Amino acid sequence: MLRLFEIPLFLPKGERIHPSMGSVFHGALMERLPSELAGRLHQESLRPYSQCVFFDRDKGPIWRLGTMSDHVAQALLFGLEEGGAITLHQKGYDVHLGKICCVQACSFDDLADIAFCAETVPHGAMFSFLSPTSFKRDGRYVLFPDVRLILQSLLMRWNALCPHIRLKEDNLVEKLTAQAVIVRYQLHSAVFSLERQRITGFQGNVTLRFGGTDAICRILTLLTIFAPFAGVGIKTALGMGAVQTVLLE
Numbered sequence: 001m002l003r004l005f006e007i008p009l010f011l012p013k014g015e016r017i018h019p020s021m022g023s024v025f026h027g028a029l030m031e032r033l034p035s036e037l038a039g040r041l042h043q044e045s046l047r048p049y050s051q052c053v054f055f056d057r058d059k060g061p062i063w064r065l066g067t068m069s070d071h072v073a074q075a076l077l078f079g080l081e082e083g084g085a086i087t088l089h090q091k092g093y094d095v096h097l098g099k100i101c102c103v104q105a106c107s108f109d110d111l112a113d114i115a116f117c118a119e120t121v122p123h124g125a126m127f128s129f130l131s132p133t134s135f136k137r138d139g140r141y142v143l144f145p146d147v148r149l150i151l152q153s154l155l156m157r158w159n160a161l162c163p164h165i166r167l168k169e170d171n172l173v174e175k176l177t178a179q180a181v182i183v184r185y186q187l188h189s190a191v192f193s194l195e196r197q198r199i200t201g202f203q204g205n206v207t208l209r210f211g212g213t214d215a216i217c218r219i220l221t222l223l224t225i226f227a228p229f230a231g232v233g234i235k236t237a238l239g240m241g242a243v244q245t246v247l248l249e
Helices: 019-031 035-043 070-080 108-117 147-161 172-178 214-230
Strands: 002-010 049-056 060-067 085-088 093-097 101-106 124-133 135-137 140-142 180-194 197-210 243-248
Touching (some): 002 214, 108 214, 124 214, 147 172, 172 180, 197 214
Antiparallel strands (some): 002 093, 124 243, 135 140
């Protein structure tokens, strides 16, 4: 099962949430997991979860976690339910946690049914990047949104985590990229601080228009609705690449 959780955060007076704190929250979460599981998750190149922290205008500070396996979901929930607060050692204070809410739950098959069995096909989608997003190409970080890298990131995660519904076709990334065009954007550069490293990426909204065959549009739809669980780009387990998506009918 795929699940998307949101947890309200209550910081000490005068403190504010910042997306870069995602790595600190990740560290606090790993401390609550069995050492064997934490070590195993750390070694995986594609981790079956994503997480980030951000400020929502209506809800306030939010910790969002996306899980892509039942085992990981149960382990993370067990770790978070130990107590009503987590200690951020790097910050020197505790953050109290609100009620854990599962805002979305479905199976890989459910997502495939939505994409491939719907009577009509969306003509596009809007991606809202909630935390700094970047990619690595030829040893360098990519500052701007690149449609090919966005789709390649999602396709790689889907095929790795859902082996029974594999999206395999010659030059599929190129075919998808040719039919997903950026038609509108409202973006700004954003820095994600990670220990001694500062990664500059982007945040904001990107609207894509879908074209091509019915099959291509449906695969683009599938990757779009999968994106909030998996995240996009690099270091999604540490707080980068969090995204919310809306299909445009």
